[in-house]
Structures are given as C-alpha cells and as structure tokens.
Amino acid sequence: MGFTAAVAGASGYAGGEVLRLLLGHPEIEIGALTAGGNAGSRLGALQPHLVPLADHVLQETTADTLAGHDVVFLALPHGRSAAIAERLGESTVVVDCGADFRLADPDAWQRFYGSPHAGTWPYGLPELPGARERLRGARRVAVPGCYPTAGTLALFPALADGLVEPDVVIVAASGTSGAGKAPKPHLLGSEVMGSATAYGVGGAHRHNPEFTQNLSAVAGAPVTVSFTPVLVPMPRGILATCTAPVRPGTTAAAVREAYRRRLADEPFVHLLPEGTWPATSMTLGANTALVQVAVDEAAGRLVAVAAIDNLTKGTAGGAVQSANLALGLPETSGLPVSAVAP
Amino acid sequence: MGFTAAVAGASGYAGGEVLRLLLGHPEIEIGALTAGGNAGSRLGALQPHLVPLADHVLQETTADTLAGHDVVFLALPHGRSAAIAERLGESTVVVDCGADFRLADPDAWQRFYGSPHAGTWPYGLPELPGARERLRGARRVAVPGCYPTAGTLALFPALADGLVEPDVVIVAASGTSGAGKAPKPHLLGSEVMGSATAYGVGGAHRHNPEFTQNLSAVAGAPVTVSFTPVLVPMPRGILATCTAPVRPGTTAAAVREAYRRRLADEPFVHLLPEGTWPATSMTLGANTALVQVAVDEAAGRLVAVAAIDNLTKGTAGGAVQSANLALGLPETSGLPVSAVAP
Amino acid sequence: MGFTAAVAGASGYAGGEVLRLLLGHPEIEIGALTAGGNAGSRLGALQPHLVPLADHVLQETTADTLAGHDVVFLALPHGRSAAIAERLGESTVVVDCGADFRLADPDAWQRFYGSPHAGTWPYGLPELPGARERLRGARRVAVPGCYPTAGTLALFPALADGLVEPDVVIVAASGTSGAGKAPKPHLLGSEVMGSATAYGVGGAHRHNPEFTQNLSAVAGAPVTVSFTPVLVPMPRGILATCTAPVRPGTTAAAVREAYRRRLADEPFVHLLPEGTWPATSMTLGANTALVQVAVDEAAGRLVAVAAIDNLTKGTAGGAVQSANLALGLPETSGLPVSAVAP
C-alpha cells in the first residue's frame, strides 16, 4: 500500500461508496473516517454493507482529523469544503465529491447556490479533451456531478466534432440515492416505488450550469442546455437521454465514427455495439459508462444515451479515478468494470 | 344497466383493465369475454385480481362470440381488428385499443407496421380540439397509444396556441405493463427492477407517427417530433417530459394561461398548481392526466410534463371514456379520478 | 347520501385511503378533514392522488372540528383517540384506525405501548365468529392492525375448527406504507428498494398481543404466537405465511372443507382454487383478502397464506366495512373488490 486516504462524510451514500471502492483498492489504505452528526458511531451501524469496516468509529469532520493522509475524499454538504481544504495543505490530494469547486463562473455559482463562490479546481472527468493531463499530479480535484457525468459523456464526442448544433436537450432518469440519505417525505420508499416524477424542471436544477460549462468547453462555443431530471424507482443509476439537431451534412456513419474514435481508448466509457442500448443495470457498482448513439433522420436529431451508476462513475468511482491520476497511480486501480447484475 | 359490452383479449393487460373499469361502470354490463390461446380458461386463473369475474370462462375471439353487444372492446395484437369489426355491423360500437385504425396516413402505417393499412377511425382523445364532438355517437373508435396520450396532452395547449416552434422533443419514462404480458427475457422482473433503459431510440418506436399526426393536427402545420421511450422499474405509469423552443414573445404567463384555459373544463386532465410536478403515482388506476408546464428562459424552451397511468387513461380508461361518448353516456361514467397511492 | 363523515389524520396514509374509499361511497359524504402539523394546507399538496379533494383545506384535529358528522374516522398516532372520542358523544360512530382500543387486556397494552390503557371497543373484523353482530349498530369500532387482519383471516378457520395445535408461527411480508409517512432513514426508497429485512423480531412487534387475543378467542383457548414481520420493497400489501401443527387425525380434506365453509359467504375473504397461491398484487386497492391453505404431511403442519392490501382491507377498507355495519348500510357499500393489477 503506497498511500493512505481519509474520507469525510463517511456515513452518507457518497462517502460509503468511496469506502467500498477503497476497500478493493490495491494501493490506498483507509485511514480516518469522519462525519458530522454521526461522529462517535460505529461505521457498522450506518454502513452495515461495509463489513470489514464495521468496527471503525467515525470521528468529527475537522481538518485535524483529516490531516496526515495522502488523499482526502470530501463528501460533504456544499459550502463546507473550502475551509477544510485550505487547512490540509498543498501536499495533500483533496478530492471534493461536492459541488463547491466545479464551476468556473462565480455568477453561475451564486445564481444556483446563493452563496459566495469558493473557487475552481481541476474538473474530475478525465475523458474530456485535455482533462486527463490536468488531473495527473493535481492536488485538488472537483468531482463532477452525477447528471453532468452521464450527459457530458453522452454528448461530448458529437459536440467536440461539431456534428450537432449547440442546442441540446437532456432528460435523465435517476435512482434515488442521488438525493442522499437525509430522510424527506418525497424520498420515502412508499412514495418513490411505482412512481416517476420530474423535478428541477425548467432549468432550476443545480447541475444546469455544470452542463453548460462542460458542453460549451467541448464545443468551443456557447451551448444552450435544457436539462430535466426524472426520479425513477431504483436505488442507483442514471440514464441520460440527450438530443441535439444534427448539423447539415452529418451522416449516421460520421456520428458513429466520432464516438468510436473518441471513446476507443477509454477504460471506463464504452460505445455499445449498434442496436444495443444501455441500461443502468449494466453499470451497477461499476465505474463504467455505457453509451449508444443514433441519428433520427426524420427529426433531424442525434440521440445519445448514457448509463452510469450515479454513486460509482457518477460520484465515488469518478473520485477514485481522479485520485489515481493525481497520485500517479494507474487510472484504473481499484475500480470495478463489471457490474452486479441482474 | 343500459348497455352490454364484450371484451376481446380479456386475458391481457389492456383487456383486464377494461374489465376492471367496466366492473365499476353503472351503465355497462359485462358480457362475453374472449381470448386467443387462453380461450377455455377461467378468468380467475389469468386475472386473479378481478375477483367478481373469477368464474367467467374465456371464449374464442371471433366475431360471433363478440356479436350482440352494444359495445365491443378490442384489445388484440395489431392487424386483427379490421376483420372482426367488419363483421360486427354498424350498430355496434367498436372500440379498438390497438393501433390498427389510429393513423390517417397509409404510408406511415406501412413504414412502421409493415402491413397493409386497415383504415382510420375517429381518434379517442376527447381532449383534442374537435375530438369530443367527433366521438359523440361514433360507432368506431381508435384508442390512442399510451405514449401519444401522455405527450399529446402535455403539448397540445402550447402548439394549439402557437406558443412554441413545431420542433418537439419527448422523452417518456414508462412502466413495464405497456410492453404486455407475453414473457420476454428483457421484461423479467430480474432485468427491469433496478434498471432504466431507452428503446426504440432515433424515431424507431411505432408511436412516432401517431405523435406527429396528433401534434401536427393541433399545430395546424407539420411538427417535427423526436421521441424516446425509457423503460423504468414500475408496473404502470408514463411520465412524458416534452420540450420545444418558445416562439419569440412567448411569456411564462401566456403559457400558463393557455394551459389553464384549454384544460379548465376537462374532467380528466388537470394543470397542477405552480411548482407542483406530476408523479405517476398520483394517477395509478385513475383516468387522470396531470400536467405541469414551465418556461426555461435560459434555454428558450417550454418544458411540459404529463403523468398518466398507461393502462387507464393511456389505454382502457381512454377506451371507456370514448365509449361513453359513443353511447351517449356521461363522459365520466365509471371512470375513477382518484388514484391508489402510495 | 344519507351520512356525513369526518376524517382525522387526513394527511397520512391511512387517512388518505379512507378518503379514497369514501370518494366512491354511495352513502357517505365527506365532511371535515383534519390534521396535526399539516392543518391549514390544501389536501392537494399532501394527497395529490385524491384529485376531487385537492382544494379542501385541512383543519386542526379537535373534537370541535370533527363534531356534527355521522361517522368520524380517526387515523391518529396512538394515545390520541380517547380524548377526542369522549367529546364526540354517543350518537356519533367513531371508527379508530389506530391501536388504542384494540386490546382487552390492559396489561398487554401497557407492556407493548407503555402508556395507560384507553379501553376496549368492538373489534372491526366482521369475519370473526360473532363479530359482525357486535358491529351492527355499534357506536365505537377499533379497526384491527394490518398484520393481525391478514394473519387472523388466514388462521381462524383452522383454529375455530380445532384442526391445529394452538402454537402458531406467522411470518408476514409487508410493504412500506404500513410504517407511515413520517420520514425515517430506514424507510427511504434508497434503503428499501432491493432489500428485505425483518424487524420487531422475537415478539417485540406491537401487533403481537393483538394476534394472541384474536387467535385465542377463536380457538377458545390460549394460543401461542410467534410473529415476525418482514419489510419488503413494495408500497402496499401484506402476505402472511402462517403455520401450525395439525392435530392428530386432521386431513387435508377436512382443512379445505373448514376453510370453504367458514369463508363461503364472506364478501371480502376468498379461498382460492386449489394450487393457486395469493399474491399481494391481486388485492391492491381492494378490500379483499385472498387465502390459500395446504397441509404439509411430512412436517405435520398446516400452512395458510393470506394476501391483503395493508391500507385497504388492512386499515381503511376494514374501517369503512365496519362503519357500514355500524351505520346500518350494506356491509359492502363503497368497497372495491377488484384490485389494480398489474
């Protein structure tokens, strides 16, 4: 084991998934586990599925308890990461699973989060053009949001190659774990089972500016994004259905070739064989994103679909993938590529 | 009881739901129940939830067994309805839950179904402008598809009032019962639970031409439709997320007013209070469609969402609603408006 | 409409289900709706599936707001019903969906609820020997718990006929709505989907003494009960698997005959044809209990299984059924017998 890791927010879903992955990581040893209200509890009482860590006791989330590790994973409510990161020093790799450092535009942050902008860290989606290089050896990483992970991976080849107009519509079905572990009436099993519902409609979801930022960067020009998240009855998984008008002259073959070329060497993002469409079950617990794309000739639109596990590739797996790059480890270390299915 | 009804395809999901509704219908008495391969079985062996009909025995689906009723509901595989309807005579109201008579364009039929076009019957979506009048006293009714029911109800006020460009994107999450009762590997519980998956992507779904027909008629001009269905883990329900660019000058207030005005008198379609978004669970077992709409200023798009129960308003409830009109009964007879929730 | 009803606790699951049933009741008109913390809200914001009541405003739960109706349904946290009932007067039929008046034994109450015993009201399970007569014209009714409804209906024919030893084991799978609408971490959709878990094991569940009381009364002798509830991922439904040693000489035919005879005239409890086992989906939204029974010769045991909808026959449907008897209405008024399936 070359490295040690601390996890802040170890009692939540993101923190628990970071731990699950670290338990299988050959190069990273688990150190301090911290929490807010749950500090003092056995991890076994809160994350009973992490059997080997059952007797670890959660400490308070403070810079002191987190200090002294090679990498610190933060899985905290937004607004909390800056103060901690500041005190951890530049020698520590800090990987923030939250939103605080994702956006480059302070106005966009202010508009969607209503608080001062903490700053901008290297964005942890290595598959984006140029991103992998920026993440190698980075000391700070902002892990992408789960929806932007899925939607960006589905659309970037088309936008990067200029195959579609910069006016995209994304409708993404998500499991409930993305909403976290804090109990709210609309997240009760009784409410979510048997039901699908849209929320954050009309541009209100906080992942909106992150989509705009990602896709505009890839396209090299402003991209208009209409994003609607839909809550569906499953614990995990995001299926992002993304569409944009094809540019004149864009053929289905050109689209396929662009996706093939841009995803060919990716260890975690796979273009499925023609005619096979991704299902979230194909990614459960894996750091994999599965992508398929088609051109609807009658509608003049490209339709790209991506499936991920929101807690793995969409959060904790993305975090570990970036941490691997930051620490100089093989990018794929400790990251499952096969899903648990059915 | 003024009228008698026969149900062909009584062993399937659509036929079963027609029966459930007819059991509560004050003016229609249930007569012959027919099936294909299940003829000869007790209904209780196939539809055990319909306790009062448990001892009814299914007859063969033939024009003879169906004849002599005031109304015949056909819930058959496509291509089967024309021959039966022909022999039932014009005095019988025939309500076809299948696709055979939905499309006006024989070419579109041929392209999507690959068989000769059977014809075109009055379209059973009374909420569309002019439709209710055409259905009153009709002897033939083509029940809309489940997806087109949801998407059309979500979009028609905006298109009819010219508030949006005729270029719409519809992504609709659906429960599994829309795929019917014939066992297929990808519909196994083990496969669908915990998974969301898109299918019929890129304009391939057979409901595509029905969407185009409905929305173009409402808009009074050709409407381009991009439609993607998404299978999600619930037995029933469709949540259609629909978006189109707002026309210059369209305000959020104008949009709201258009929806309010066009839906105000509808007994089964309701615009929810601002800020409340429909969930399919709010419609389970009810003939209700719940609609909400917003304008995304940044994206320049209207987003409308509709929730229905695919088997009730999306199939059997729509069928009974149209049958009521055809028979001269109150449109709402026998149709539940409250859902079973949670 | 001959009668008026008030519903206390109209924002919860039990209260909502009472309202759903009353909306379809031909003889009872809905009057005051009351709540605790939700008083002042539109019902539409809390029970959006009850479309016709969307604009009703919840009043405070007090004897004053509930007074003046023919029947008052109480769906309150335990310990609250006595004070209200006292002030409603003897002319009002009070139907308590809670536990307060179910138990005859004050010690059992004290042991399981830790508070003073409020008293004992006629027990609202009309199917039990003698119960129907006691409920006709009653002014007070204690609605049975959902688990005891299922388990008692499954076992009483065998115990009443002395076919089994008075030593029963009941393991009942339940949907999540039985746990109510108050958000708790272990009831989140993320937690319950994909998971089955036992709770209240070892005799700790509060329905234990109710089981003992019911089954002992039926058997005419003390019955030992081992009861384990199991939470499974569905919103509604209880499947009770009940077993007891058969007495020497008991044949499978005698068992079948006892069940047939004792259930033959019941409008809501049905013995399924041999070889068909009940599923909770066959009862969703219906006031039906479906029962099947077998004798395991090798194990020397009778196994009886009952399926109900915990909110309908298990709570609100049972409440309305008893209210019908109390008010002198046909027992079946307003009570659905067909389920919403699939």
Next chain:
Amino acid sequence: MGFTAAVAGASGYAGGEVLRLLLGHPEIEIGALTAGGNAGSRLGALQPHLVPLADHVLQETTADTLAGHDVVFLALPHGRSAAIAERLGESTVVVDCGADFRLADPDAWQRFYGSPHAGTWPYGLPELPGARERLRGARRVAVPGCYPTAGTLALFPALADGLVEPDVVIVAASGTSGAGKAPKPHLLGSEVMGSATAYGVGGAHRHNPEFTQNLSAVAGAPVTVSFTPVLVPMPRGILATCTAPVRPGTTAAAVREAYRRRLADEPFVHLLPEGTWPATSMTLGANTALVQVAVDEAAGRLVAVAAIDNLTKGTAGGAVQSANLALGLPETSGLPVSAVAP
C-alpha cells in the same frame, strides 16, 4: 494466475455471477465459456454487465469444450451434470451449481426431481461442522441451494448445540433471480413489482429435502422442516426467517454465545450486534451471510434470521469459496465481503 476455469451455462444468472467473481479472482483465469441455445453468441449480448468479457464467444456445452481447465463450474439445468463430470476426469475440480449431487438420499431425490439419482458430492457449505475439511482438495463439489444456504446458516448453531427442538419453521423471502432467466409470465416485471407471493407451499419446494438433510446432520437427529419460500420484488437477496421451540433451560445468553462461538472465525458469516437485524441490501454482490438471533420468551421460540445474496453466497460465491478450498487457495480469494448499497 495459477489456475484456469471453464464455466458451463455462462449465459444464465448463476453462470454470469461466477464470471463476475472470477474476473476479480487473483488466482483463476477464465477459459472456455459455454452455453446451450446461446452457443455462438457474444457474451456481451447476454451478459452486458461483464464488460471485460463482452467479446468472448460462447461455445457449446460439451465435455470437450470444458476439458483442460483446472476447475469447471457447471451452472446447468438439473440432470445434466453427471454425464459431463464423468468425462472430465478426476484431475479436474468440478463444481456443480445445480442440484444433481446435493442429496445423499436417492429416494428424496427421486421424490422431488422425478429422475434417477446421479450421486452425492461433498457439500459446498464450508461453515458446516466438518465440511471445510472435506472440501479441501476435493475434486467434486455440490454447491448448496440458495435457500438452504441461508436457512442452514441461520439455524445450525442452535441445532448443533441442542438449544432448540428439532422442529423448525423457515419462511424465506427471495428476489426473483433465483428463478432464473427463462422468461415465464409470473416472473415478468409487471407481475413481480409491487407483489409478494408464496410458492412451493406445504413442503413442495425442491429445497425441502436439502434443508432436512443439512439440519438433521447438524442436529445429529431427524429434524422436521416446514419451509415456505416467498417471492418478493427485488432482483437478488434471500432473507430467511427461521424459528424453532427452545429446549427447556435454554437462555437467550446461551443462544447468543452459541452463535458467537460457532461463527466467530467464519470469514463470510457474521453475527450482527444485538438489536441489528440483517437486510438483504447489506449483502448485495457480496459473499457475506449476515445473521441475527433472538429468543421470544412468550412464544418459547428461537428466531434466527439470515440475509444473503442468493446469486453470490447463495450460488456463485459459494461455488468459488468451495473451489478455493478444493484448489488449495485461500478460502477468501476473489470473494467480495462488502456489498453494493444502497
């Protein structure tokens, strides 16, 4: 990599899970994958979640294609294993995930399977007294059934220590994957979601004689078993609720101590802290069995509950665990102990 493995029945659920585990096994390399009707297909078309094996092509299941590996996992319909095993020779470790070689009693086999008895192999439940030793170096292993795995692990400490009477009742809730991938109407998602149903009631399930065999062996005397499986809406997981009368003098402390002692050194079976009850979600994808036990003083019964993943510890994980012992590898090689949750 010291060893090579072939998997027969690689297109089914059990075979797929064996492959998922072997992909993470440090000492076993995957060789031939075979199937029946699916021979010739890419594995990616059938097991899309096993991304690294997507391009492997399934061969015919024959002794020839399976020969030449160190270990062969058979995941075949029952009745098929004997002929293949015979031809593989004694140097090959053959691990049969099916039922063919589980039972010692030819009559029991004949009664429950209706075909000639193939024989008896060492039983792959290393946690049973003496079993681990028999499995070390074995060349043939019969993997236990999923229900017997759960129920036996829950009960054996109590029976082995003579704390309970030899008369047990087991009611086990199971996910749907145990029923396999062959499409049948009652296994459709539309049917299983929202529903719980018992089957094989009254001693009819084929796992019955396996339970009797296991528990009698542990108790050292015939044990009477009443077993009822209950299908619940989740893809994976078994929760076995098991109860038996406590013997005179058995205290709760003695029970706890027996479980603690007998499970203390087990790498995959864990007694949870008092008051915590197992949930199947705590075991998803892990080779873990979680156990809890209580004594119901009023009922005079011990209640033990075990949760497993039916495809992991209940089938494929158990198979790999036994293969590890047979091959002389560490028992825990390649077996996940943390679950994917939520």
